[in-house]
Amino acid sequence: MAEAPTATELRELLESRKIERVLFDYAHNLDINQPEEMTKLFTDDCVVTYAPNFGAEGKDAYRETLNGIGTYFSATTHHVSNVVIDFIDENTAQVRSVLMAIHRYTRERPDGWMFGQYHDTMVKGDNGQWQFKRRELRTTMGMDYHVKTSHPLGRAE
Amino acid sequence: MAEAPTATELRELLESRKIERVLFDYAHNLDINQPEEMTKLFTDDCVVTYAPNFGAEGKDAYRETLNGIGTYFSATTHHVSNVVIDFIDENTAQVRSVLMAIHRYTRERPDGWMFGQYHDTMVKGDNGQWQFKRRELRTTMGMDYHVKTSHPLGRAE
Amino acid sequence: MAEAPTATELRELLESRKIERVLFDYAHNLDINQPEEMTKLFTDDCVVTYAPNFGAEGKDAYRETLNGIGTYFSATTHHVSNVVIDFIDENTAQVRSVLMAIHRYTRERPDGWMFGQYHDTMVKGDNGQWQFKRRELRTTMGMDYHVKTSHPLGRAE
Numbered sequence: 001m002a003e004a005p006t007a008t009e010l011r012e013l014l015e016s017r018k019i020e021r022v023l024f025d026y027a028h029n030l031d032i033n034q035p036e037e038m039t040k041l042f043t044d045d046c047v048v049t050y051a052p053n054f055g056a057e058g059k060d061a062y063r064e065t066l067n068g069i070g071t072y073f074s075a076t077t078h079h080v081s082n083v084v085i086d087f088i089d090e091n092t093a094q095v096r097s098v099l100m101a102i103h104r105y106t107r108e109r110p111d112g113w114m115f116g117q118y119h120d121t122m123v124k125g126d127n128g129q130w131q132f133k134r135r136e137l138r139t140t141m142g143m144d145y146h147v148k149t150s151h152p153l154g155r156a157e
Numbered sequence: 158m159a160e161a162p163t164a165t166e167l168r169e170l171l172e173s174r175k176i177e178r179v180l181f182d183y184a185h186n187l188d189i190n191q192p193e194e195m196t197k198l199f200t201d202d203c204v205v206t207y208a209p210n211f212g213a214e215g216k217d218a219y220r221e222t223l224n225g226i227g228t229y230f231s232a233t234t235h236h237v238s239n240v241v242i243d244f245i246d247e248n249t250a251q252v253r254s255v256l257m258a259i260h261r262y263t264r265e266r267p268d269g270w271m272f273g274q275y276h277d278t279m280v281k282g283d284n285g286q287w288q289f290k291r292r293e294l295r296t297t298m299g300m301d302y303h304v305k306t307s308h309p310l311g312r313a314e
Numbered sequence: 315m316a317e318a319p320t321a322t323e324l325r326e327l328l329e330s331r332k333i334e335r336v337l338f339d340y341a342h343n344l345d346i347n348q349p350e351e352m353t354k355l356f357t358d359d360c361v362v363t364y365a366p367n368f369g370a371e372g373k374d375a376y377r378e379t380l381n382g383i384g385t386y387f388s389a390t391t392h393h394v395s396n397v398v399i400d401f402i403d404e405n406t407a408q409v410r411s412v413l414m415a416i417h418r419y420t421r422e423r424p425d426g427w428m429f430g431q432y433h434d435t436m437v438k439g440d441n442g443q444w445q446f447k448r449r450e451l452r453t454t455m456g457m458d459y460h461v462k463t464s465h466p467l468g469r470a471e
Contacts (some may be wrong), residue, residue, distance in 0.1 A: 021241055028241075031297060
């Protein structure tokens with residue numbers, strides 16, 4: 001007969017699904033161009049770094065980096081998979097996921113493809129809602145992508 | 158010490174995994190060209206809409222829309238991720254997922270790429286099996302895709 | 315009120331997440347070129363078959379097939395989704411997942427795209443860790459991919 005999981009194991013299962021949802025809601029709100037909904041997913045003191053010199057410290061600064069989603073892109077699609085979650089404590093988790101993002105530009109130019117990984121630190125607030133405290137994007141490879149700098153994936157030579 | 162999840166929370170976790178499986182079995186049976194297995198995943202009174210004027214009402218009509226999978230495509234691959242599930246009640250769930258689908262045609266023409274979202278209403282039958290009661294496909298973007306109409310994603314201007 | 319899941323159902327939920335993690339750690343260690351970390355995910359008597367005449371029997375032979383990841387590719391990205399898990403018994407599971415893998419070569423040639431499915435037999439060791447006992451890759455389609463043979467997906471004609 002199967003050994004029953006512990007309360008901690010079950011709690012982490014439940015919280016893992018909630019954490020995944022934040023990742024997917026981020027992608028969704030980005031793809032439907034709802035930057036204000038995106039910022040709600042971040043803590044006030046969040047640190048976001050998409051590439052060297054491309055990111056923000058604090059929710060207000062982050063909000064500004066989202067300006068232009070509506071004018072720069074005519075469509076984007078963010079596919080997030082391979083989600084791995086490690087709980088540091090009950091209210092903190094380290095999350096790794098794999099991203100394929102395709103960007104269709106309003107300007108006449110080829111679609112920009114981007115493949116990479118998100119490395120996130122998520123924290124759970126008093127209201128039970130998980131938020132991004134830190135979001136770092138590492139780049140595996142790209143094609144015709146408009147951002148020319150990147151954080152490396154850390155692939156061994 | 159972690160608070161133990163409630164019976165309802167655990168039940169929804171369990172049902173979420175079953176619901177995801179229906180989404181993945183749909184993709185699988187489509188990619189291996191088993192339309193009869195696909196129809197089993199739908200309720201008798203299902204509503205399916207892939208695009209304006211491309212869909213079906215009722216399982217029998219839906220079965221007919223699946224004619225041609227074997228002759229029109231030599232291969233397809235459906236990648237479903239970013240699955241988000243909201244339970245309306247114990248036996249009804251609203252599901253959003255992100256799709257990348259690539260179609261290789263039997264006719265000589267470039268592969269058709271399609272990026273979008275499924276918006277599904279799933280219901281649980283007396284046998285405990287979840288089925289699609291409504292499946293709507295919204296299109297984010299495409300490349301060389303043979304279906305020229307689409308439901309919009311609802312991206313803000 | 316929701317019926318509480320059984321201990322077996324909860325145990326399988328928990329183990330499913332652990333199994334998924336092995337799939338994702340495989341992809342991760344492949345993409346960051348850590349072959350030794352990959353081999354740890356396989357049993358000593360593992361059988362791996364990526365294509366006819368491309369695979370290995372036993373962990374030592376498998377390790378050799380991983381030679382060249384660092385020299386043949388400058389980058390790879392493995393996107394694993396649509397994970398479906400069937401438990402054969404408490405310590406054995408049959409797993410199906412969908413793969414998109416893109417390979418950037420060190421030689422001057424176009425990126426190689428590969429779409430397929432993994433069919434895995436996973437076993438749980440005495441230490442509670444799941445490992446691949448058998449990993450089979452079936453190919454749906456490819457573009458400019460360097461491996462020219464493949465196991466078929468089993469698509470009906």
